[in-house]
Amino acid sequence: MGPCAGGACYSPAITDYIFMTDYAQMYITGPAVVKSVTGEVISSADLGGASVHSSTSGVAHFVYPDDLSCLNGVRQLLGYLPQSNEDLSLNVPGTPVDNSASLADIVPADSKKAYDVRNVINSIVDAGSFFEVQEAFARNIVVGFARLDGQSIGVIANQALFMAGSLEINASDKASRFIRFCDCFDIPLLTLVDVPAFLPGSQQEHGGIIRHGAKLLYAYSEATVPKVSLIMRKAYGGAYIAMNSKGTGADVVYAWPIAEIAVMGGSGAVSIIGKKAIEAAEDPVAKREELLAEYNEKFMNPYIAAEHGYVDEVILPSETRSKIAEAFKMLETKDRTLPLKKHGNIPL
Numbered sequence: 001m002g003p004c005a006g007g008a009c010y011s012p013a014i015t016d017y018i019f020m021t022d023y024a025q026m027y028i029t030g031p032a033v034v035k036s037v038t039g040e041v042i043s044s045a046d047l048g049g050a051s052v053h054s055s056t057s058g059v060a061h062f063v064y065p066d067d068l069s070c071l072n073g074v075r076q077l078l079g080y081l082p083q084s085n086e087d088l089s090l091n092v093p094g095t096p097v098d099n100s101a102s103l104a105d106i107v108p109a110d111s112k113k114a115y116d117v118r119n120v121i122n123s124i125v126d127a128g129s130f131f132e133v134q135e136a137f138a139r140n141i142v143v144g145f146a147r148l149d150g151q152s153i154g155v156i157a158n159q160a161l162f163m164a165g166s167l168e169i170n171a172s173d174k175a176s177r178f179i180r181f182c183d184c185f186d187i188p189l190l191t192l193v194d195v196p197a198f199l200p201g202s203q204q205e206h207g208g209i210i211r212h213g214a215k216l217l218y219a220y221s222e223a224t225v226p227k228v229s230l231i232m233r234k235a236y237g238g239a240y241i242a243m244n245s246k247g248t249g250a251d252v253v254y255a256w257p258i259a260e261i262a263v264m265g266g267s268g269a270v271s272i273i274g275k276k277a278i279e280a281a282e283d284p285v286a287k288r289e290e291l292l293a294e295y296n297e298k299f300m301n302p303y304i305a306a307e308h309g310y311v312d313e314v315i316l317p318s319e320t321r322s323k324i325a326e327a328f329k330m331l332e333t334k335d336r337t338l339p340l341k342k343h344g345n346i347p348l
Contacts, residue, residue, distance in 0.1 A: 017077065017133075019070050020050040020060045055136040058170060062133070076131060080145040080152045085186050089152040094126035096149065103317035107194075109258045111234050111265070114160045117142055120192060120232065121155055124148070124321050130155070133178060138170035143178040145187070149325050154182035157192035158243065160233075167239050168199035169212045176215040183223040188328050191244035194233040196265065198242075213242060214347040220248040222344050226331035228324055231255040231302065231311065236264050246310050251334065252327040254320070255302035255311045266295045 020026070027048030034040050034047065046052065053060035062077075064070040082089040106119045121130050125146035132144035140163040143156050156175050158165030182189055198204070198213055220227065220242070228251060229244045240261065244250045255261070263269065270278075274291040281287035305311045315323050 017061045018053075018059060019062045019064065019073055020053060021067060021070050022050050022063060022065050024050050026053060026059065054134070058134060058137040058174060063136075077145070080131065080147075080187070081185055085184060089185075089187065091150040092147060094129055094147055094150055097123065097125070097127045097321070103320055107232050107256075107258075107317070109233075111196075111260060114164070116161055117157045117159050117165075117192060117194070121146065121157060124190075124324060125153070125155070126150065134174055138168075138174040140165055140168065141171040141175050143175055146190075148190075148321075148328060151188075151328070153188045153190050153328065154178060155190050155192070156244070158195045160194055163199060164196050165194050165234075166197050166199045167195060167213060167216070167242060168204055169207050169209055172209070172212040172216045172242075176219040179216075179219040179223055183219075183225050186225055188226040188331070189223065189228070189244070190324060190328075191227070191229040191250075193229055193231045193235050193240065193243045195239040195243050196234050196236050198237075198239050211347055213238070216242045217248055218344070218346050220244050220250075222338075222346075223249070224334075224336035224338060226328055226334050227251050228327045228331070229253045230320065230324065231259040231261060233258055233260065234265070235259060235261045237262075251331055253311050254313055254315050254323055254327075255305070256317055256320075257302065257314055259302040259311075259314075260300040261302055261305040261310070262299050266292050266300055269299075270295055 018026075025044050025048045027044075029037075031042055031044055031047055034042060050060060050063045054063045062070075062073050064073050079092065080089065103120060103123050106123065107115055118130070118132075121142070121144075125148050129147040130144055131146065132142065134143065139161070140159050141156065142159045143154070146153055146155050156178065158167075179189060198209055227244055227249060231240075231253065233256070235243070235245075235255075241247050244253075246253055270288060270291045274288065274295075277291065278284045278287050302311050302314050306314055313323070
């Protein structure tokens with residue numbers, strides 16, 4: 001483990017987690033070289049400071065104000081990890097939380113209203129155990145380590161506060177990397193789903209969202225650790241599939257009664273499948289509302305998905321912690337053998 005002073009605290013032993021202090025800097029070519037080659041004038045901090053790498057480039061995973069807190073952060077991370085993939089992580093006695101009844105208040109039933117998914121995480125895992133990774137980067141998705149009944153787990157959750165929790169290039173990369181890291185060290189995965197879509201737009205398409213989104217699908221599909229999902233609210237289209245659905249190998253999928261599992265939201269769906277009926281109606285607005293109500297009643301619930309085996313059980317928010325803990329306990333003996341091959345071909 002290298003020192004943090006004046007630079008990055010980097011450990012190949014923990015698979016490329018990078019710690020920085022506020023005054024640390026990293027770059028391939030410094031400001032002087034950049035100016036001489038390109039003519040661009042930029043300061044060291046703006047080129048490769050901690051703020052840049054934690055929020056814009058995503059290179060730094062953790063940033064601390066000084067050396068001591070940086071080293072304490074390294075110690076905290078190591079507390080969640082086993083010595084190797086062949087060892088079990090330490091079971092650390094902690095204070096269980098059982099305030100899952102409050103989850104119904106944290107997540108609004110109205111899918112247009114935002115909330116902080118960290119509050120959901122902290123209402124499920126052991127008290128004070130959530131340790132977030134890359135907090136300032138790709139804030140539409142939250143990843144981090146936690147403990148559930150003392151055991152280490154990795155958590156991936158859509159963050160409704162940013163971009164409504166939609167997936168885009170950086171979020172796909174961030175989550176994929178974290179999933180693969182947890183799989184390397186045999187750390188089970190909990191996925192909290194509230195995702196409306198992959199972010200649309202030419203910038204995303206031209207930036208290769210198909211390629212980057214495929215990394216997320218690949219990471220979940222290849223991971224052999226126990227994988228449990230909870231669909232809290234929205235689960236639409238391809239983004240739903242990418243968030244540890246049964247199609248990408250989820251072992252257990254739970255859903256709350258307010259979950260909406262569909263190709264897209266009701267408004268968008270009605271605009272497409274009800275277009276002719278709306279245009280032909282004497283009152284297009286009333287017809288649209290009628291079709292929207294019909295669509296929501298028939299499809300915007302978790303029960304059809306449960307009938308087809310895509311959801312194992314529809315549970316109440318108050319049951320969430322106990323159900324998830326039971327699922328991970330059941331999956332301790334999961335068969336984790338993959339077909340013999342040299343390695344997979346991740347879409348880099």
